[in-house]
Amino acid sequence: MTIMAGMGGPTGTGVGPLLRGWRERRQLSQLQLALRADSSARHLSFVENGRARPSRELVLRLAEQLDVPVRERNALLLAAGYAPHYPETPLDAPSMDALRGGMERLLAAHDPYPTVVVDRSFRVLAANRSLGLLLDGVAPHLLQPPLNAIRVTLHPDGLAPRIVNLREWRRHLLERMEQKLELVRSEPLRRLYEEVRDYPEPSDGPADCPADGSAGGPGAEGFPFALPLRIRHEGRILSFLSTIATFNTPLDVTVSELAMETFLPADAETVRFLQSAVEQ
Numbered sequence: 001m002t003i004m005a006g007m008g009g010p011t012g013t014g015v016g017p018l019l020r021g022w023r024e025r026r027q028l029s030q031l032q033l034a035l036r037a038d039s040s041a042r043h044l045s046f047v048e049n050g051r052a053r054p055s056r057e058l059v060l061r062l063a064e065q066l067d068v069p070v071r072e073r074n075a076l077l078l079a080a081g082y083a084p085h086y087p088e089t090p091l092d093a094p095s096m097d098a099l100r101g102g103m104e105r106l107l108a109a110h111d112p113y114p115t116v117v118v119d120r121s122f123r124v125l126a127a128n129r130s131l132g133l134l135l136d137g138v139a140p141h142l143l144q145p146p147l148n149a150i151r152v153t154l155h156p157d158g159l160a161p162r163i164v165n166l167r168e169w170r171r172h173l174l175e176r177m178e179q180k181l182e183l184v185r186s187e188p189l190r191r192l193y194e195e196v197r198d199y200p201e202p203s204d205g206p207a208d209c210p211a212d213g214s215a216g217g218p219g220a221e222g223f224p225f226a227l228p229l230r231i232r233h234e235g236r237i238l239s240f241l242s243t244i245a246t247f248n249t250p251l252d253v254t255v256s257e258l259a260m261e262t263f264l265p266a267d268a269e270t271v272r273f274l275q276s277a278v279e280q
Contacts, residue, residue, distance in 0.1 A: 015059065015080035020048040022066045037061040056082045069183050070256035071120075088253035091125060099255065100126075110262050112278040114240070120180065120257035121188045122150045133238075133277060134231065134263070137162065149261075150177065154196045164230040164237055166202040172227055228266045238273060239266035 023033050030048070031041040039058060046052035054062070059080050063073040074084035089096060107115050107128040114134050117126040124147040135143065139157035150173055152158045163169055177193045180186075229240045240263035250256035265271040 014050055015054065015076055016048045016050045018076055018079055019044075019054075019059075019062055019066075022063075022068055023048075026066050028066075033062065033065060036065040054080055056080070056085075060085060070250055071184060071253050074253065075185075086251060086253050086256075089255075091254055091258075096254075103258075103260070106260065112274040113262055113264055115260060115262040116149060117258060117260050118149050119254075119259075120184065120186060121192060122148055122177075124149055125258070130274065130278070133233070133274070134159065136233065148192065150192060150196055154199055156200060159231065160199070160202070162232045164232060165228070168227060169229055170202065229263065233273075236269065236273065238270045240264060240270065241266045 023030070026033075028036075029041075030044045033039075034041045034044045037044075037058065038061065043052060044062075047054045047058075056077065059076050059082070060073065063076055068076065070086050071088075074086055077084055091100065103117055103126055107117070107126060110130075111128050112130045114130040115128045116124055116131055118124055135152070138152055138159060139155075142152050142155055142158050153163075154160050154170055154173060160166055160170075174193070174197060177189065177196075181190060181193060226241050229242060231238050231240070243262050243264060245260045245262070247255050247258065265274055
């Protein structure tokens with residue numbers, strides 16, 4: 001897999017080419033987008049060609065209809081000659097107290113299911129105590145701050161040797177990163193992608209299971225609806241299904257890039273193990 005130099009959101013010399021790039025990415029005609037944004041195809045054509053400067057309000061309406069990431073909406077405004085609309089508040093700022101408190105309550109509520117909060121570069125910002133079950137055996141140097149969820153998972157000194165379906169899970173994570181790089185310009189994320197992409201690829205063998213998770217092994221069950229994460233742990237295989245939660249209609253760049261990932265037990269044996277681990 002290769003990340004091309006042009007990835008990381010549409011590029012251009014001004015707001016017009018940027019908007020055109022996003023529109024083409026969303027496979028919309030000028031007329032379709034203009035109708036959705038309460039404008040006209042003629043005016044939108046002039047904007048994209050650099051013959052007209054869009055108002056601040058029109059840039060925001062177009063960005064909303066194109067589902068442009070919040071950070072990139074600010075980039076559109078700057079390209080049009082306007083100040084950014086969305087603040088980027090540090091997560092440890094006093095104004096984020098309510099947000100942090102809410103996340104902490106959610107993390108605690110998900111116990112005994114391992115749950116982690118990451119930023120756009122997959123840096124771990126918070127986690128519940130059950131995440132420690134998955135990190136058992138990970139080399140200490142990978143657990144030093146800032147801990148990165150992707151690196152810990154795929155590094156040869158991390159979880160990788162214990163993941164039964166490593167080939168499929170690795171492919172899933174790389175594709176997830178590629179999708180992010182299609183939408184946002186992030187050098188840290190690009191460097192991380194290039195790093196983990198170059199880790200040794202898992203070899204074919206009986207330890208790998210099909211993408212549907214139906215191969216054998218202790219505690220294995222069929223998962224025709226989602227790819228499970230299957231990890232060896234203390235002589236058993238734990239099976240998890242990953243869910244990701246984000247904030248709806250975020251008004252802050254930091255908030256827009258937070259993601260809470262929960263690993264739900266995918267079989268009865270994993271449920272029993274997680275419950276017994278919490279009771280100990």
